[in-house]
Amino acid sequence: MALHPQAAAFLDRQRRAGVRASHQLTVAQARVQAESVDDPARESVARVIDVLVPGPDGDVPARVYSPVCPVGVVLYLHGGGHVTGTVDSYDGLTRRLANRVPATLVAVDYRRAPEYRCPVAVDDAEAVYRWLLPRAAELAPAGAGRVAIAGDSAGGNNAAVLCRRLRDAGAPLPVLQVLAYPPVDAVAYRDQDAYPSYRECGEGFGLVYEDGLSYWDHYLGPDGDPFSPDASPLRAPSLAGLPPAYVLTVEYDVLRDEGQAYAEHLQAADVPTVHRRWNGHLHGFLGNPGAFDDADTALDEIAQALRTRLAA
Numbered sequence: 606m607a608l609h610p611q612a613a614a615f616l617d618r619q620r621r622a623g624v625r626a627s628h629q630l631t632v633a634q635a636r637v638q639a640e641s642v643d644d645p646a647r648e649s650v651a652r653v654i655d656v657l658v659p660g661p662d663g664d665v666p667a668r669v670y671s672p673v674c675p676v677g678v679v680l681y682l683h684g685g686g687h688v689t690g691t692v693d694s695y696d697g698l699t700r701r702l703a704n705r706v707p708a709t710l711v712a713v714d715y716r717r718a719p720e721y722r723c724p725v726a727v728d729d730a731e732a733v734y735r736w737l738l739p740r741a742a743e744l745a746p747a748g749a750g751r752v753a754i755a756g757d758s759a760g761g762n763n764a765a766v767l768c769r770r771l772r773d774a775g776a777p778l779p780v781l782q783v784l785a786y787p788p789v790d791a792v793a794y795r796d797q798d799a800y801p802s803y804r805e806c807g808e809g810f811g812l813v814y815e816d817g818l819s820y821w822d823h824y825l826g827p828d829g830d831p832f833s834p835d836a837s838p839l840r841a842p843s844l845a846g847l848p849p850a851y852v853l854t855v856e857y858d859v860l861r862d863e864g865q866a867y868a869e870h871l872q873a874a875d876v877p878t879v880h881r882r883w884n885g886h887l888h889g890f891l892g893n894p895g896a897f898d899d900a901d902t903a904l905d906e907i908a909q910a911l912r913t914r915l916a917a
Contacts, residue, residue, distance in 0.1 A: 606856060608885055611899075612887050619811070636688070639690060647697045648700045648704055665715065671703075674707060675746075675748060676916040677706075679702070679753045679915075680734050680752065680754045681713070682713055682760030682761075683695040684785075685758065686758065686823070686824070687820060690717075697892070698891060698904075699712045701894070706908045707912075715730055723824050723833070726759075727766045731770060734752070734754070734771070734779075751914070753779045753915055759787075759824075761783075765784055769847060780915060780917070781915075783907055783910065786855055787852070788821075789837060797814060800861075800863055801862055803859055806861060812858065812889065817859060844873075847876045849878065850876055852864060854882050855887060
C-alpha cells in the first residue's frame with residue numbers, strides 16, 4: 606500500500622520543523638527533542654497519582670491512572686529506544702488507553718540507557734509488576750484481579766522480555782501481552798539484509814535504520830550480549846508457555862519484519878497470538894492521534910483486546 610496521506614503530511618511537517626534523526630543528536634539533545642512533542646489529546650482520567658515502588662536499586666517511579674470502573678490492571682512500558690521517552694511524554698497515550706479499556710494503568714518510568722544498560726529497564730518493570738500483583742484487586746475493584754502488560758517500541762521489547770522472565774521464574778503471568786512495533790532481535794539488526802524492512806524502510810520514514818543501531822549501542826554498551834534473550838526476545842530458546850499476545854506492526858517501519866517474525870514464532874510455539882498490520886503507517890503512530898485518524902482506531906482495537914482478556 607502507498608504511504609498514507611496523513612503519514613506523508615506528518616513526515617513533511619517533521620522535515621519543515623527541523624526534526625532530526627536521533628542518531629545525529631547527543632543523548633541530551635535526543636531527549637529534549639522527544640520531550641518537545643506536544644500531545645493535544647490529553648484526556649481527563651478520574652484519578653492520576655505518581656508513586657514510588659521499591660526496586661532492585663532503589664525506588665522506581667510509576668504513574669497510576671485510575672478511570673471509572675476499571676476491569677483490570679495494565680502495566681505499561683513506554684518507547685523511546687531505551688534512551689528517550691518518559692511517563693510525562695507518554696501521558697497522552699496512557700490516559701487514552703486507560704480510559705478506553707477501561708483499566709487501571711500503571712506506567713513505569715524505568716531507568717534509561719546509556720546511563721543504565723540492558724536489562725535494567727526490565728528489572729525496573731519487573732519490580733513494578735510484582736508490586737502491583739497483590740494489589741490488583743485494590744487497583745481495579747470492579748475487576749477480577751487480572752493484569753496485562755503492554756508496551757510500544759522499546760517498551761514492547763521490555764514487555765516481551767518481562768513475560769519470558771516471569772514464565773521462567775514460574776511467576777503469575779499476565780492475561781495478555783500487547784507489543785506495538787517492538788524491536789526483538791539485536792543480532793539481526795546488525796545485518797541490514799536480515800529483513801527486507803531494514804532497507805525498504807531504513808530511511809525517510811521517521812525512525813531510520815541508523816537510529817536503531819544507535820539505540821542498541823546505548824542499551825547494550827560495549828560489553829552487552831545481543832544474543833541474550835534479555836535483549837533479544839526472539840533469541841529465547843523457547844517461546845512456549847508465554848502469555849497470549851497481540852502484536853501490532855506498521856508497514857513503513859524499519860522494525861516491521863522482525864515484529865512480524867516474533868508474532869510468527871509465538872504462533873509456532875502455540876501461543877495464542879493476534880498480529881495486526883497497519884498498512885500505510887509509520888513507527889510510533891499510536892502516540893499521534895492528532896496526525897493519524899487510524900491511531901484512534903488502532904488504540905480502540907488494542908483496548909478491546911485488553912478488555913476481553915481482563916474481563917474474561
